[in-house]
Amino acid sequence: MKERDDAAGSQRVNGAPMPKIIFIEHDGTRHTVEAEIGTTVMETALRNDIGGIVAECGGSCTCATCLVHVDETWSPIVGPPSPEEEDMLDSAFEVKPTSRLSCQIKVTAALDGLIVHTPAYQGR
Amino acid sequence: MNETIKTDVVIIGAGPVGLFAVFELGLLDIKAHLVDILDKVGGQCAELYPEKPIYDIPGIPYITGQGLTQALMEQIKPFKPTFHLGEMVTTVEKTGEAAFRVGTDTGKIFECKAVVIAAGGGSFQPKRPPIDGIEAYEEKSVFYAVRKMEHFRDKRLLVVGGGDSALDWTLNLQPIARRLTLVHRRNEFRGAPDSVNKMRALVAAGGMDLKIGQVTALEGSNGMLAAATVKGNDGSLSRVECDAMLPFFGLTMRLGPVAQWGVKMENELIPVDTAAFESNIPGLFAIGDINTYPGKLKLILSGFHEAALMAQKAYRYVYPDKKLVFQYTTSSTSLQKKLGVA
Secondary structure, X not given: XXXXXXXXXXXXXXXXXXXXXXXXXXXXXXXEEEOOOOOEHHHHHHHOOOOOOOOOOOOOOOOOOOEEEEOOOOHHHHOOOOHHHHHHHOOOOOOOOOEEEHHHOEXXXXXXXXXXXXXXXXXX | OOOEEEOOEEEEOOOHHHHHHHHHHHHOOOOEEEEEOOOOOOOHHHHOOOOOEEOOEOOEOOEEXXXXXXXXXXXHHHHOOEEEEOOOEEEEEEEEOOEEEEEEXXXXXXXXXXXXXXOOOOEEEEOOOOOOOHHHHEOOOEOOOOOOHHHHOOOEEEEEOOOHHHHHHHHHHOOOOOEEEEEEOOOOOOOOHHHHHHHHHHHHOOOXXXXXXXXXXEEEEOOEEEEEEEEOOOOOEEEEEOOEEEEOOOEEEEXXXXXXXXXXXXXXEEEOOOOOOXXXXXXXXXXXXXXXXXXXXXXXXXXXXXXXXXXXXXXXXXXXXXXOOOOOOOOOHHHXXXXXXX
C-alpha cells in the first residue's frame, strides 16, 4: 500500500485553510489533497490525478463514471443523492447505500477531512 | 451483396464538429456521408447533455446540447448530407492517392477521396458489468442489444437495469420468453411511468419476476449461461437460472476500432498538424476531441475552427486540378447560391 500526502506543505488561500479530502483508491492508495470550496469532489479528484475517476460527461450528472463510496463516518454529513443523481446511479456498478457521484458533492468547510473511496471500475 | 457507396468524404462521427464539417466541406462543393454509432445525431451533445447548458459557443450566450445539434442540422441542410446512424466504422484503408475504402459493421463499403475522423471520445458502447468472466458469455448468452427478438424465444431471460432500455425489452421479450426476470438495484424505476406500470402489472399477474439487487456472479460453460447470482440489498444471495442475460447500464465512450487503422496515435488521440488537422496518413483528417496538437483544447469551438481548415486541405484531394479561391458567405454570390439564399 502506497501512502502519498499530496497536500504536504499545506497552502493557505486568504488566510483560511482549504478543506482536505482523502481519496482512497481500491488498491488502498491514499491521497490527501486540498480542495477549493465551491468546486466539486470530482473536480478535486481530476486536478490531483486520483485514480478511478473517469468523469466522462465532465460533471453534468449524466454518465455515472465518477462514482465514489463515501466513508461510512462521513456519509451522514455528505447526505444522500438527489433524485436525479439517484436515477443516474442506476447506470453505475456495485452501488452501495453510501455511493454518490462525486460531481454532485460540493466542497464546503464542513467537509474538511472527508474520506471517499474510488472504485476499481467505472464501466470502462 | 452490398453496393459500394461513392462519395467525396466520409465523416466518422456526427457530433457537433462532424456536423459542422459538412458545412465547411459543402461550401467547397465537397459531398459528405456521415457514420455514427449512435442512432441519433449530436454525439455527446445528444447522448450526455441534451438538456444541459453550453455557454461558450461564440455568439450564442446559452444553448443546450440538443439546441446546438438542431441548429447545426438546420445550418447544414442545404448540403444534403447522408447519415448512416447506428453503424460503426470498422475499417479504413488507403487504397491509392486520394482514395480510401471505409467499411462499417453492417457491411457497407464507401469509396471516397478523404476521411475525416470526428469521433470525439471514441464510440459510445454499452457499459460492461464488472462480473468475473462475463467476457466469455458475450455475444453467446450475454447481450447488450437485441438484434433479433426470435433469438430469445422460449429462453429463460435475465434483464438487468432500471431505465427505458431494460423496461422496453422486458415488455417486448416477456411474451416470447419461457420466463423473464428483471433485476434492478432498487424498487424505483427511472423509465417511462407507463412502462413501469405495465411491468408491475405483469409481476402482479405472475407473468414475470422482479428481483431487487445486483448480479454478482455467472455460472455456465462454453459461453452458455446456466445461472446468475443476485445479491440483494440486505446481502442475501439468490441464484436465478437463465439462458441469457441482457444488461442495460447505459453507454460509455471507448476508443473502438480507430487504433487498428494504421493512423499514428498518442494516448488514444490522433496527433495532427495545425494547418490542416491531417494525421500522419495524407487525406485522413482528425478534428474535434479525438485529435491532439500543442495547445489543444477540447472545446466545440476549437473543433469548428479545425473543420474549416481541414476543408481547405480536403479540397485539394477532391479537386486536385482546381484552384481554391477564399470567399465569404456574407458577400459571395456563389457561396450564397450553395446555401440556397441567393
